[in-house]
Amino acid sequence: MNYPLNQIPERTEKPRQKGLTMVMDKGLSLRQVEDFLELGSGYTDIVKLGWATSFVTPNLKDKLALYKSAGIPVYFGGTLFEAFVVRGQFDEYRRVLDQYGMEYAEVSDGSLEMEQDDKCGYIQTLAKQVTVLSEVGSKDEAKIIPPYKWIKLMKAELEAGAWKVIGEAREGGNVGLFRASGEVRQGLVEEILTEIPEEKIIWEAPQKSQQVWFVKLVGANVNVGNIAPHEVISLETIRLGLRGDTFSHFLDKK
Amino acid sequence: MNYPLNQIPERTEKPRQKGLTMVMDKGLSLRQVEDFLELGSGYTDIVKLGWATSFVTPNLKDKLALYKSAGIPVYFGGTLFEAFVVRGQFDEYRRVLDQYGMEYAEVSDGSLEMEQDDKCGYIQTLAKQVTVLSEVGSKDEAKIIPPYKWIKLMKAELEAGAWKVIGEAREGGNVGLFRASGEVRQGLVEEILTEIPEEKIIWEAPQKSQQVWFVKLVGANVNVGNIAPHEVISLETIRLGLRGDTFSHFLDKK
């Protein structure tokens, strides 16, 4: 850090199991990836190529190589997995993962209907090949999953072999964990945390107010995701109590 | 495309008359233009230098050369045309177009009052010099033009020599085709499409929900405009049914 400031909360160091920042790349150029890495590589634990953007990205192989050289794991958004599954092409998806040398993959059911057993089956199969992140929550704002079911799904998916479970929010932060207005479904999050260890969950929290809320609830080392590349520095200041929103949160109370 | 996915809607290829993406550059640096072209040149058919930003852009000539070398036509936003016209400097505008080697120009009346005959006169005159895009709709959210009049204006402007007509939305997507909330004026769009061929219209649709709405109504190869440079990859996934919002739209229904 650049200055000798006291009372800064301690941050975990890479490779982190807690305090993860998952960044969403939804179509950066190679130079933009380099720019992002200059600032964010120390603060970023894993990068998602948003939904199926990797299908149409002209620079995919070079981009993957760039993140690899920076030591940052990358995975394809769950929508790509779903696009293969819905077309009956799951085996081809597995070959695609190998072909691009992917070491992580996401299993999700945000855009289609999938039985829990089937989802866990996909997790088990993929977990033999890669590290699996599994996402809970629908992209459809009309589909409200009650808290007990979030917990049941998360437990089952971790048992099936998922490394972490992700709470859905989309790029916009307006479904799943959040109301259409972006407001956190607080009771849902608090109930989940009574049953699932905080280090096993990555909360998608693209909006600043959502990041602030999670840092205040869980602490500086909460796992958050769907962070825009240009917001990683801001997030780090929120974690450290160095932005107005969390300014007093970590100070000793006299 | 990077993977062997089935059931992907067919996209038209450049040079396109249908399925056009018009991107708005509101002040990119040369390097940012290069970054955009790396990702978006295959998906972008034409670039608008937003409103009169070209007046204050320090790198204008180099920028025009950069787009030209990528084979992407560029035009100055209609507000620049209007700024010359309102000052009685239309002839100077025509000289400016020549001076910068412009091959396209926009005629619009979003910020001033103009008789329909006068507007068609400008289109006729400019059409001898460049390819003309003509825009219908006011930038003033209080000015609601009824559907029959949109159709009358569009027909007259195409007859006067416009290559395409553009439906106004501004950078924000909150006037013209849309309500202040960004919601589409659905009846308006549907009525226009009963009278004007879809390939003759470019719908300004800067917001994701607006792009989704048009893709669902018209199809993968709808013409849309005012797309931010960093949203071109996202738009392409929406066109192809590879983002949550259009995920099921192009799949075979069993």
Add this chain to the structure above:
Amino acid sequence: MNYPLNQIPERTEKPRQKGLTMVMDKGLSLRQVEDFLELGSGYTDIVKLGWATSFVTPNLKDKLALYKSAGIPVYFGGTLFEAFVVRGQFDEYRRVLDQYGMEYAEVSDGSLEMEQDDKCGYIQTLAKQVTVLSEVGSKDEAKIIPPYKWIKLMKAELEAGAWKVIGEAREGGNVGLFRASGEVRQGLVEEILTEIPEEKIIWEAPQKSQQVWFVKLVGANVNVGNIAPHEVISLETIRLGLRGDTFSHFLDKK
């Protein structure tokens, strides 16, 4: 300017005392700073490294050198000052300013409680070391300061040695001068302007509608701040009556 347009309001030239644009850098890479300077250096008078982002920015010294070589002064956001003060480390803050060769500093109390006399004391002390900008207004949207008190604070802080006073709005433009919706507190601004010379105030106005409002009230050469780097070109067109929102504002009325 690139074209011979008549009736363009006259802009002050650098170094400006009026018509200032203060840009917020909240974590640009070095190359992104270069890109910004290519477009914006002529239009930008001073850059703020937002809140305490400079604490976690890996490239701080190089970034400061880059802005310096472009002749654009830089200062650390007021939240950094407050973070040192709240920890009883004000003397260390002064050493940090020297260590990084800073020539400007901000004094603010947006995230903590500070007596007016104490604030003026900090201004007096720092004014011996650097040029001081002092900010009035809370980051807490629940804290409404009445107009007479804004004026009293601004007067006192200018007398204590502040070069300019800044009206608080945050990055979002939703506190201080503005309601949570972003709407300007018009009566507040108008009352301030009856007592404080316009050239002594920098209005934070990150949203386009806010910039438009201030240009219409004060003129092309209003001082505005918290402008995003990629919005500097847009702001310049708003100042010159070359965007729809101010299109008619500077034209001769017949």
